[in-house]
Each structure stands twice: as C-alpha cells, then as structure tokens.
Amino acid sequence: MLLSDLRDKKVRSLDGEALGRVHEVHCDKGRVVALMCGPGSFIERLTARKGGRRIPWEFVRKVEAKEVVVASDPPQRRPKPSASRSRQGTRRPSGQRSRR
Numbered sequence: 001m002l003l004s005d006l007r008d009k010k011v012r013s014l015d016g017e018a019l020g021r022v023h024e025v026h027c028d029k030g031r032v033v034a035l036m037c038g039p040g041s042f043i044e045r046l047t048a049r050k051g052g053r054r055i056p057w058e059f060v061r062k063v064e065a066k067e068v069v070v071a072s073d074p075p076q077r078r079p080k081p082s083a084s085r086s087r088q089g090t091r092r093p094s095g096q097r098s099r100r
Helices: 039-047
Strands: 010-013 018-028 031-037 053-056 060-063 067-070
Touching: 018 053
Parallel strands: 010 067
Antiparallel strands: 010 018, 018 031, 031 053, 060 067
C-alpha cells in the first residue's frame, strides 16, 4: 500500500463514530507513525496551528478500501493553553494631555 492510498480515507472508530478524513500521514524512517485526521488537521496544515486529531498507528485496527478503523477511544491532542500577551506600556495613561 502506498502512503497516498491512505490520504482522504474516512476514519471511524470501532463504535462507528466518524472522526473525519486522513489529511496527513506521519512517518519515521520508512514506518508510519501516526495519522492526522479531522477538519482541524487540514487547517493545521495550512496555518501551522495545532488543532487536528493525531492518531498513533498503534490505534489503527484495520485499513479497508474506503475507510480506516481505529480503536474506540484514540487519544486526542490537547491544545496547549495560550499565554495571554498583554501589551503593557503601549498605551498612554488616560488623563489630561498637554495642548500645544
């Protein structure tokens, strides 16, 4: 099977829950490591965001002609909490301004 054969296949769990389509296949030294699926992974690929579902290859149960079946509860990437970036010191303090 070619890696391109995995792309765009539907991904579902053993329970029948639809998880999206395969958008990326991660490999390491010629071995498949993980699949990226779902609507977030397509956006992640375009914008370098980390929002897609990454399914490790160990959770893949079978690859059929039109879909990939994964374990009923594959791990989902948890988004990291974003640090609030306050821009202190960029605004003038409110109060009287000098007139010229």
